[in-house]
Amino acid sequence: MSDTLLYQYGAFLRRKSRFLWLVAFMILLLALAGLALGPSDMGLQEGIRALLSGEDATHRSIMLQLRLPRVLAAILAGVALSVSGVVMQSVLRNPLGSPFTLGISNAAAFGAAFAVIILGAGNMQSNSSDAVLIANPYLVTLSAFLWSLLACFLILLVARKRGATPENMILTGIIASSLFTALTTGLQYVADDVELAAIVFWTFGDLSKSGWRELLLQTVILVPVMVYFYRNRWNYNALDSGDETARSLGVNSYRLRLTGMVMASLATAAVVSFYGIIAFVGLVIPHMVRRLIGSDERFLLPGAAMTGAAFMTGCDILARTVISPMVLPVGILTSLVGAPLFIFLLVKGIGASQWK
Amino acid sequence: MISLEKIHFAYNGFPVIREVTCRFSRGSFTAILGPNGSGKTTLIRLMNGILFPQQGRIRIGGKDISGFHTRALARQMAYVPQMQQNVFPATVFDTVLLGRNPYIRWSPGKNDRIVTSGIIEQLHLEDIALKDINRLSGGQRQRVFIARALAQEPEIILLDEPTANLDLRHQHEVLGLLKELSRSGITIVMAIHDLNLALKYCSGFMILDQGRQVATGGKEIFSESLLEKVYRVKVKLIKEENETYILPVEPL
Secondary structure (H helix, E strand, O other): OHHHHHHHHHHHHHHHHHHHHHHHHHHHHHHHHHHHOOOOOOOHHHHHHHHHHOOOHHHHHHHHHHHHHHHHHHHHHHHHHHHHHHHHHHHHOOOOOOOOOOOHHHHHHHHHHHHHHOOOOEEEOOOOOOOEEEOOHHHHHHHHHHHHHHHHHHHHHHHHHHOOOHHHHHHHHHHHHHHHHHHHHHHHHHOOHHHHHHHHHHHOOOHHHOOHHHHHHHHHHHHHHHHHHHHOHHHHHHHOOOHHHHHHOOOOHHHHHHHHHHHHHHHHHHHHHHHOOOOOHHHHHHHHHHHHHOOOHHHHHHHHHHHHHHHHHHHHHHHHHOOOOOOOOHHHHHHHHHHHHHHHHHHOOOOOOOOO | OEEEEEEEEEEOOEEEEEEEEEEEOOOOEEEEEOOOOOOHHHHHHHHHOOOOOOEEEEEEOOEEHHHOOHHHHHHHEEEEOOOOOOOOOOEHHHHHHHOOHHHOOOOOOHHHHHHHHHHHHHOOOHHHOOOEHHHOOHHHHHHHHHHHHHHOOOOEEEEEOOOOOOOHHHHHHHHHHHHHHHHOOOEEEEEOOOHHHHHHHOOEEEEEEOOEEEEEEOHHHOOHHHHHHHHOEEEEEEEEOOEEEEEEEEEO
8 A cells, every 4th residue: 555655656756757857858949949040040050060160150159159148048047037936935935926026136136237337347338238248247246136135135024024924025025126116217317328228228138148257157156056945945845834843844944044035136136137127937937837746846946947947048039039130128028928927827727737 | 751840931021931840751642721821832832942941941851952953853853833824735745744854864765755655544644645735624634734743753742732623523533643642652742722622632731821830730630620710710520430521611
């Protein structure tokens, strides 16, 4: 009898693993599509040949400087935002947690704009999407992180004093968002025309700002953060049972919650400080994956990371092709796709899934 | 074995537990009784290490619990809270598997799954093992939480109102299960309101009134005068064969 139960549970886990493999395959397909598409008519085969042989310098340059960093940026941003959303929801025990709804994205965006305009960490060039050249990415990320921490502590303070109820969290998020949007608007007010256009473009959420230096810095930040989250996957499951139960199961819930929020803010800042605000990914993807494979963090964390990566890569492909040769900022696409998707999840739901 | 020595605890300067001293021996099944606000839940939380006494010591096997690491304490003592509603869905199997947490370094292994499935069968939960706990009845859910506590392989299980919100049948089922567990050598301490249920199943009793320990011992501690003084209700003590029943008559 015991063997039957163990077999059933094993089959239950294997179904979830199958979902992870399927999404991994989707990422591969989307990444290849992302490498194949662009304003230049270079196909995937030519691009890969140019990359490997180095014969065609133009094609090689398009691949190395434009398409590859962009695809990698989409994957990293998708992973960081989705996983941050999962962790924020878990540590606050609140389904409305996400970097965007809690105002952390806006705080990070303000921090980045603050570093660029006030601290002189960036140069303004023109009113196009690549208007801001980040001269000092470390300062921008640090500033974005520190301001996002401020929003994070505000959330934790309210959660500690009044409880992390959906109402409290969403109200605090609205207030934090409004506050940091007002501060960013304040910066826009004192900026000159070119700077103003640059800040507006900057806040759109655009992957065209991605380059190897940014990717390297993001990787250096995100890898330890993701390892930390994955290492605590089982503890996050315990945290969902409530503080007292988690503690009685041997989990230091206070430290886990605090570190989780700080790490999630850092991951958000690592994305927002380079690409601007990319809304809805951190909210929609965790919910979608929860509905598909359940809330066991052992599968939810990698599942959300990979689905987020696939979603962002897909949205970026759309952003590049929908009104080609013009490229839309991907932040517009994630909201346009994410908002109806979230409403669909709320109203209809996906219900019992074969992977659950 | 768990012992309390002159435990004192106050919230914002207001004493909630005053000088409580008691010893719970191995395999005993003790009910902590008392009216609302008498300090039952606070005492359970103090014993569990969720709260820390301002004076006095709590020892397990002679060692002060403040000296235990959280995980080491979780291997000695499990806790079943009064109400638990998961925000996100979790299966019965995964919930019971959580009890292995104090033994898990990264993620549960094969042995943890074997222990879990054994406990699920012991408590006859196998038919609902892959169901979401939020969709279970109150009685089933309470059994799942007791199963999770057992997965910790503890020497002591603390429970806060394990029969709250349960119908009569499930109240008896849950307490019957706890009595069985105490017979297997696990020390069980629970806060409970229902005097008659406590009298039927428990071997030891502690009655609290405004944080003071007014009586501790076996069934012999119950008297009409004591209960009337503590609960401010006129009661009648009915003794029938080996059983004692308490009948509340009217408020005093």
